[in-house]
Amino acid sequence: MSSENRGRGPAxxxxxxxxxxxxxxxxxxxxxxxxxxxxxYSIEYPExxxxxxxxxxxxxxxxxxxxxxxxxxxxxxxxxxxxxxDLDIHAGSMTAVVGESGSGKSTTAGAVIGLLASNxxxxxxxxxxxxxxxxxxxxxxxxxxxxWQKVRGARIGYIPQDPGTSLNPLKTVxxxxxxxxxxxxxxxxxxxxxxxxxxxxxxxIDRPQMRAEQYPHELSGGMRQRALIxxxxxxxxxxxxxxxxxxxxxVTVQKRILDLLDELRREAGTGILFITHDLxxxxxxxxxxxxxxxxxxxxxxxxxxxxxxxESEYTRRLLADAPSMQTLVGAVAAPASxxxxxxxxxxxxxxxxxxxxxxxxxxxxxxxxxxxxxxAEAGAGSTERVASAGSGTPASAAPLVEVRGLTQVxxxxxxxxxxxxxxxxxxAPASPVTDDTAIIGIEDVSFTVPEGxxxxxVGESGSGKSTxxxxxxxxxxxxSGSIRVGHYEAESLSKRQxxxxxxxxxxxxxxxxxxxxxxxxxxxSIAEPxxxxxxxxxxxxxxxxxxxxxxxxxxxxxxxxxxxxLSGGQLQRVAIARALVIEPRLVVFDEAVxxxxVTVQxxxxxxxxxxxxxxxxxxxxxxxxxxVVRQVAHTVTVLSRxxxxxTGPVEQVxxxxxxxxxQQLLAAIPRPxxxxxxxxxxxxx
Amino acid sequence: xxxxxLAGADSRSAAQPPARGRxxxxxxxxxxxxxxxxxxxxxxxxxxxxxxxxxxxxxxxDPVDGGDxxxxxxxxxxxxxxxxxxxxxxxxxxxxxxxxxxxxALIAVGVGLVVGSAIGLIAGSRGGWVGEVLMRIVDVLLSIxxxxxxxxxxxxxxxxxxxxxxxxxxTAIAQFxxxxxxxxxxxxxxxxxxxxxxxGGTYWSVLLRHVVPNxxxxxxxxAVLQVGSAILQISTLGFLGYGAPAPTPEWGLIIAEGxxxxxxxxxxxxxxxxxxxxxxxxxxxxxxxxxxxxx
Numbered sequence: 001m002s003s004e005n006r007g008r009g010p011a012x013x014x015x016x017x018x019x020x021x022x023x024x025x026x027x028x029x030x031x032x033x034x035x036x037x038x039x040x041y042s043i044e045y046p047e048x049x050x051x052x053x054x055x056x057x058x059x060x061x062x063x064x065x066x067x068x069x070x071x072x073x074x075x076x077x078x079x080x081x082x083x084x085x086d087l088d089i090h091a092g093s094m095t096a097v098v099g100e101s102g103s104g105k106s107t108t109a110g111a112v113i114g115l116l117a118s119n120x121x122x123x124x125x126x127x128x129x130x131x132x133x134x135x136x137x138x139x140x141x142x143x144x145x146x147x148w149q150k151v152r153g154a155r156i157g158y159i160p161q162d163p164g165t166s167l168n169p170l171k172t173v174x175x176x177x178x179x180x181x182x183x184x185x186x187x188x189x190x191x192x193x194x195x196x197x198x199x200x201x202x203x204x205i206d207r208p209q210m211r212a213e214q215y216p217h218e219l220s221g222g223m224r225q226r227a228l229i230x231x232x233x234x235x236x237x238x239x240x241x242x243x244x245x246x247x248x249x250x251v252t253v254q255k256r257i258l259d260l261l262d263e264l265r266r267e268a269g270t271g272i273l274f275i276t277h278d279l280x281x282x283x284x285x286x287x288x289x290x291x292x293x294x295x296x297x298x299x300x301x302x303x304x305x306x307x308x309x310x311e312s313e314y315t316r317r318l319l320a321d322a323p324s325m326q327t328l329v330g331a332v333a334a335p336a337s338x339x340x341x342x343x344x345x346x347x348x349x350x351x352x353x354x355x356x357x358x359x360x361x362x363x364x365x366x367x368x369x370x371x372x373x374x375x376a377e378a379g380a381g382s383t384e385r386v387a388s389a390g391s392g393t394p395a396s397a398a399p400l401v402e403v404r405g406l407t408q409v410x411x412x413x414x415x416x417x418x419x420x421x422x423x424x425x426x427x428a429p430a431s432p433v434t435d436d437t438a439i440i441g442i443e444d445v446s447f448t449v450p451e452g453x454x455x456x457x458v459g460e461s462g463s464g465k466s467t468x469x470x471x472x473x474x475x476x477x478x479x480s481g482s483i484r485v486g487h488y489e490a491e492s493l494s495k496r497q498x499x500x501x502x503x504x505x506x507x508x509x510x511x512x513x514x515x516x517x518x519x520x521x522x523x524x525s526i527a528e529p530x531x532x533x534x535x536x537x538x539x540x541x542x543x544x545x546x547x548x549x550x551x552x553x554x555x556x557x558x559x560x561x562x563x564x565x566l567s568g569g570q571l572q573r574v575a576i577a578r579a580l581v582i583e584p585r586l587v588v589f590d591e592a593v594x595x596x597x598v599t600v601q602x603x604x605x606x607x608x609x610x611x612x613x614x615x616x617x618x619x620x621x622x623x624x625x626x627x628v629v630r631q632v633a634h635t636v637t638v639l640s641r642x643x644x645x646x647t648g649p650v651e652q653v654x655x656x657x658x659x660x661x662x663q664q665l666l667a668a669i670p671r672p673x674x675x676x677x678x679x680x681x682x683x684x685x
Numbered sequence: 686x687x688x689x690x691l692a693g694a695d696s697r698s699a700a701q702p703p704a705r706g707r708x709x710x711x712x713x714x715x716x717x718x719x720x721x722x723x724x725x726x727x728x729x730x731x732x733x734x735x736x737x738x739x740x741x742x743x744x745x746x747d748p749v750d751g752g753d754x755x756x757x758x759x760x761x762x763x764x765x766x767x768x769x770x771x772x773x774x775x776x777x778x779x780x781x782x783x784x785x786x787x788x789x790a791l792i793a794v795g796v797g798l799v800v801g802s803a804i805g806l807i808a809g810s811r812g813g814w815v816g817e818v819l820m821r822i823v824d825v826l827l828s829i830x831x832x833x834x835x836x837x838x839x840x841x842x843x844x845x846x847x848x849x850x851x852x853x854x855x856t857a858i859a860q861f862x863x864x865x866x867x868x869x870x871x872x873x874x875x876x877x878x879x880x881x882x883x884x885g886g887t888y889w890s891v892l893l894r895h896v897v898p899n900x901x902x903x904x905x906x907x908a909v910l911q912v913g914s915a916i917l918q919i920s921t922l923g924f925l926g927y928g929a930p931a932p933t934p935e936w937g938l939i940i941a942e943g944x945x946x947x948x949x950x951x952x953x954x955x956x957x958x959x960x961x962x963x964x965x966x967x968x969x970x971x972x973x974x975x976x977x978x979x980x
Contacts, residue, residue, distance in 0.1 A: 473883060502885045515876040519898040525877075528894070529884035578884065 059130050060088035061271040062112065062239050066125035069104075069111050073119070081107045081120065082295040088288070089239065089271040094261070096274040096286035096303075098318075100597035104295035105275045109241050112273060113156055114140060114148050129155065132238040153180040157232035157270075161244040163224035167216040173200075174212030177231045184235055199230040204260055221461075222253035226260065233264060240264075243275045250460035250624065255668035258285055277597065279322045280627075280670040283307050291315050321602035322627075399448035400585060400618045401455070401472070406481035408467055409441040409642070439642040442467050445481070447637050447647055451585070454612065454619040456633030456650065458626055458665070463639040465622045469590045472620060473507040474498055485586055503533065506579035510591035512571035516563040522574045523549075523559025529582045548577040551614075552607060569600035573607065580611065588620045593628060605632055626669055630654050638662045723974045726967035733964050737784035746774035748781035748934040757950045766956040769942060779957050782934040786961075789850035790915040796854025797915075798908050801861025802900070808862070809869025810888075810896055820866065827859040835918060839927045846919075846929045853918045857911050864907050868900035875899075902979040910972030913965040920961055936961050 064087035070078035082104035089095045099105040110116040112127055127140040135155060143151065152158070160166040167176045177196045181187055187195065193212070200208035203226040216224055225245060232240055242261065246254035262285065265272050276282050282289055283303055290300040291314065299312040310316045442464035449455040457465045470476045471483060474490055483490040488501050509515035516525050526545045530536055536544060546556040552573040563571055572592065579587055589608070593601040609632060611617060623629050629636055629650070636653045638646040638661065646659040657663045736743060746764075751772030758768040766775035804823060808816035826834070838852035872878060872895065881891045916936075922928050923937020931938070936957060943953025 475879065475883070499885050499887075502883060507880070507883050509876045509880060511876060515880045517877040517881070517895050517899065520894075528881060528886070532885035532887075532890060575880070578880070582884070 061091050061130050061132075062087065062089040062273065063128045063130070064088075064108075064112065064125065065127075067108065067111060067122065067127065068124035069107050069116065069120055070123045071117070071120045078121070078123070080123070080295060082111075082292070085125070085290075085292070085295075085297055086300070087273070087290060089273055090287075091238070091271055092265050092269040093287040094265060094272040094274050094285055095288040095290065096276055096282035097290045097292060098276055098279050098282045099292040100277060100599065102294075103292045105277075105292055106243055107295075108292070109243050109273060109275050112140065113152060113158055113241055114143065115152075115158075129239065135238075150184075153237070154184050154235045155237050155239065157235070157237035157240045159225075159228055159232045159240060159242040159245045162248045163221050163228055164248065166228055167224055169216050171215075172212060173214055173216060173219065173227050176216065177212070177227055177234060180231060180234050195234070196230075199234055200227070202233075203227070203230045204256075205230070220253075221249055222256060225249060225253075225257055229257070229260065229264070233268070233270070236268065237270065239271045239273065241273045241275070244277065245274075246281065247277070251626070252460065252664055252668040254281070255670075258670075261285070278670070279318050279598065284670040291318065317599060321598045398451065400451040400486060401447075401449035401620065402482075402484040403448070403468075403472070404446050404482045406445040406468065406471060406478050406483060407441075407443050408464075408471065408476065408478045409439050409443055411440040440464075442639070442642045445637075445639070445644045447635075447644070449586075449618055449620060449635070451618050452612070452616045453634040454621050454632055456629035456636040457620060457622045457639065458624070458629050458636055459639035460624060460665075462641065464642040465624075465639050466590055468639075469507065469588045469620065469622045472586070473505050473588045474501050475507070499533075502529075503582050504584055505586045505588065506582070506584040507588045507590060508572075508575050508579050508592045511595045512568060512575045513563065513595075515575050516571060516578075518563055521560050521562060522566065522571075525563075526559070526574060526578045526581055529578060533582060535582065544581060545577075548581040549574075551580065551611070552577045567600075568596050569603060572596060572600075572604050576604075576607070576611070580615070580617075583615075584617075586618045586620065588622070590622045591624065592621075594623065594625065601628070608632060626654070626665060638665065718974055718978050720974070722970050726970040729963050729967040730971065733783050733787065733960075733967075736780045737787045740777075740781045740784065743780045744774065744777040746777035748773065748778045749932050757946060757953075759950070760952050760956070767950060767952045769939075769950075769953055770946060775939065775943075775953060775957065778934040778939050779936065779960055782936050782939060785846055785929065785933065786916055786919060786936045789846050789853075789919045790912050792847065792850035793853035793857060793915040793919065794908050794911050796851055797857025797861050797911060798904065800854075801858040802865040802904050804858065805862035805865030805867075806869045806892065806896060806900065809866035810873050810892055812873075816866075820862070823859045823862045826856075827863075831856040831918065832921065835922060836925075836927065839922065844927060844930070846933075846935065849919055849922045849928045850915075853915050853922070856918070857915065860911070861904065861907065865900055865904050868903055869896050872896050872899045903976070906972060906976035906979045908972075909968060909975050913968035913972065916961065916968070917965050 064085060067082060067085040067087075068080060069082045070080045072078045085104075085108055087095060087097070087108070097105045097108055107116065107120065110120070111122050116122070122141055125141075129138045129140055129151070131137040132155065138151065138155075140151070167173070171179075174193065174196045177199060178192045181192050181195060185192075196212055197208040200211055205211050205223055205226050211219070211223070211227075216227075219227065229245075240261075245261070246257050249257060258281065261272060261274075264270055274282065274286055286303050288301065289303045289306045291298045291306070291312065293314050298314045299306060299310065306315065307319070310319060440462065445464075445468060447455060457468060459465045467476070471478050472485070472490065474493065478491050481491065485501070486504050488497070488504060490501060490505075493501055516522065520528075523542075523545050526548055527541045530541045530544060535541070545559060549556045549559060554570060554573050554577065558566065558570070563574070566574065575592075576587075592608075593604050596604060605628065608619070608621075612619060619632070621629060621632055633650045635648065636646075636650045637644055638653065638659065640661045646653055646657065646662045648658075653662060654666065657666055740748075751768065751774070754764075754768055754772035754774070756768060756770050756772045758764055758772075760767045764774050764776065766779065769775055769778075804819050808819040808823075834856050835849070835852040838855055839848055842848040842851065878891055878895055881895055886894070919928065920935075920937035920940065923935045924941040925937075926941065928937055929935040939957045940954050940961070943950070943957070946953055
């Protein structure tokens with residue numbers, strides 16, 4: 001990565017691919033970077049009008065043509081990470097690059113901001129940043145490291161993925177935000193401080209004076225992400241690159257952050273390059289979508305066109321597989337057939353059913369009409385629902401799992417921190433629900449799960465859902481309350497009973513790659529429960545392993561492989577096979593599909609549902625993703641900060657949430673549907 | 686002395702980062718492993734091992750009896766490293782000494798490896814007061830200077846090459862214990878350990894089936910690293926006269942005997958010293974490369 005033989009000036013086109021070796025400090029004139037933020041430019045144009053204006057503006061803020069990036073490997077053969085990527089970002093608009101892991105979306109962002117890994121090179125194409133105010137048009141490929149310093153932060157802002165690790169923990173939030181001001185401007189410390197407070201206020205952090213003095217660990221994840229956004233916009237860049245800015249955040253916080261980004265680009269005319277794996281988020285917020293797969297652009301275009309009439313097979317599959325998009329797909333694919341909906345199909349076609357629930361909610365009033373938060377009635381309601389669903393699941397069985405008054409409080413906390421985030425400038429409905437102090441842990445949780453059905457446990461991080469899962473699976477003893485699974489009282493098991501109990505209950509972890517021992521072959525991992533319980537002879541075990549693998553649609557030949565040789569989806573199948581090999585009655589899935597790409601996630605969900613139908617298993621499905629829960633669960637329990645706020649049949653909770661917190665959660669699901677349906681009609685008619 | 690300290694400090698810092706599972710293909714791992722440095726190191730170490738196994742192939746001279754050869758001859762084609770004060774061929778003594786030095790180093794590392802990792806694995810996986818007590822004992826071991834500790838142990842056990850090896854091994858226990866404990870602590874937190882308990886595993890089955898196999902690569906890499914410093918420590922003890930008795934060809938002893946003639950016959954100390962150094966550096970190089978490959 002030498003900078004010596006670099007072409008001079010933006011016009012010269014160097015032949016060798018190159019990238020600047022380091023990011024560093026640069027200086028700029030203070031006047032140049034004086035902010036426009038704070039002056040409210042926003043005029044409430046109708047959205048379509050604004051888009052037309054942007055298109056008429058013609059010159060895109062950022063234009064990427066035929067971009068190719070290759071990673072050099074040790075073998076010397078450079079392997080192309082992305083090829084022929086074209087992108088345009090207009091002022092005030094958002095272009096989303098959507099793809100699964102390994103698709104090259106982050107590489108694209110890295111190439112635009114000149115921060116690729118040291119073994120990556122831009123091999124072809126051009127990246128141009130348009131002129132802006134006094135700043136000249138730039139060819140970003142031809143910049144020297146020194147020139148880059150004046151571009152990064154000043155003209156291109158970057159919002160990193162994980163707010164937890166992206167702020168310097170040794171500096172106050174204010175100092176973190178002020179960093180680029182310090183590097184790029186000659187502002188004095190008093191001016192800087194004033195500017196930081198202004199910025200913090202701008203991104204919706206309450207009491208900026210106080211927050212600026214706090215350290216990152218004292219802020220919630222959403223507030224940290226706000227602080228990072230404040231840092232990114234501190235020099236009023238013309239382009240913001242947001243690399244999965246909300247992936248580490250809860251859905252309600254995600255909504256507020258996305259609202260903030262929308263507001264920023266509308267007011268300051270900033271263009272946003274939005275990198276995400278979540279098609280629903282991209283579809284809801286972006287003007288243009290670029291769908292990448294294996295480093296190639298599968299499809300790109302205005303978001304509405306792409307969602308309404310996807311041309312590429314891959315986009316269609318992505319749309320079909322994204323759980324939160326299923327309402328949309330249902331609406332688009334089968335507007336006619338929805339009228340001839342038949343309740344008996346619910347087992348096989350939940351997507352259609354849910355899409356119906358969304359739109360024809362009042363018509364569904366027959367199911368579980370007496371909703372109630374008490375568990376006995378919730379159990380009854382779900383049984384009723386199961387009975388009405390008919391085909392797939394056995395009707396009205398005695399509850400296999402009965403949890404009463406489960407309490408495990410790790411700490412009680414005065415609750416102001418997170419609420420501050422709620423009462424921000426964004427238009428999110430405030431006032432979470434819990435009445436008393438917030439707790440870390442769980443308090444007084446009660447539910448039942450009838451045999452052969454699935455209970456969804458939904459909540460944001462810190463809501464205590466995993467604590468319940470661990471208690472159910474016998475990994476922790478609750479402080480009070482009772483857990484009955486079959487004939488076991490899980491809260492008071494002796495060591496010997498606990499081992500027996502494990503044959504009844506199995507836990508499937510979130511990340512299959514870490515839940516399988518890397519030194520064991522997957523066959524050995526699946527056989528481990530059999531060895532532990534001394535079931536069968538050696539040959540017998542091999543047979544059972546092969547059977548278990550076939551059951552989860554894995555080729556038995558893979559048994560001799562190590563975990564690192566398998567893909568994430570295959571690994572999760574292995575983990576499920578291991579859980580099922582000793583024939584448990586209850587399986588607890590702790591975020592079991594959250595770490596997977598959407599297409600894989602949808603396959604695993606199908607598998608889970610098929611296994612339930614074949615084996616009559618009972619599931620407790622823990623997830624932060626309401627869309628996924630809606631897809632698999634029969635009943636759902638919503639948790640908020642350790643309290644159970646709502647329990648009921650899944651259709652009822654999703655269609656007519658009683659509790660304000662549930663309503664808030666549901667409202668925060670990225671939902672292109674609401675805006676899109678009208679547009680689609682307008683487009684097609 | 687200072688060299689001993691350095692080697693110790695180096696391997697201790699090397700022990701710090703626990704093996705993080707990197708998913709490189711085995712082919713690229715092999716390619717990163719075989720650098721010119723590691724190839725030279727392997728060749729040197731290979732020669733030393735063959736010396737130890739078949740000393741007769743490399744030298745015709747008797748290592749113990751010099752016969753009527755002149756004393757203090759300079760290096761020549763006949764006597765590569767010259768002859769010592771009673772006319773013994775120094776090269777022959779070095780070759781014959783290899784087996785003793787290497788064997789002693791292996792015993793030393795073996796003692797440290799077995800005892801140290803047992804302590805560390807149990808401390809790391811058990812936690813609680815058992816872990817506390819074990820690790821405080823290790824801290825005590827660590828607080829005594831290695832040379833002082835090994836001298837004391839040799840005095841207690843009695844002189845002789847095996848006792849020296851055991852003494853050096855005991856000084857290595859602390860490092861193995863600390864590394865394997867840190868490995869065990871991280872492994873115990875892994876999801877797959879929880880999954881193993883979840884599928885009905887007991888403490889010992891989890892320890893033997895999951896913790897040991899996952900910790901072993903990092904611990905073995907440290908073991909290779911320790912071979913070098915063990916050779917050095919054993920030679921140091923031999924040099925100080927705590928090792929094998931006088932006529933035995935042992936590296937530390939050879940250097941110690943040559944010390945009296947440093948002014949007139951420098952080769953008696955310098956050439957065997959260079960051999961010791963080459964072997965120590967080679968094992969260190971290989972150990973470092975192995976540790977990187979293990980990560």
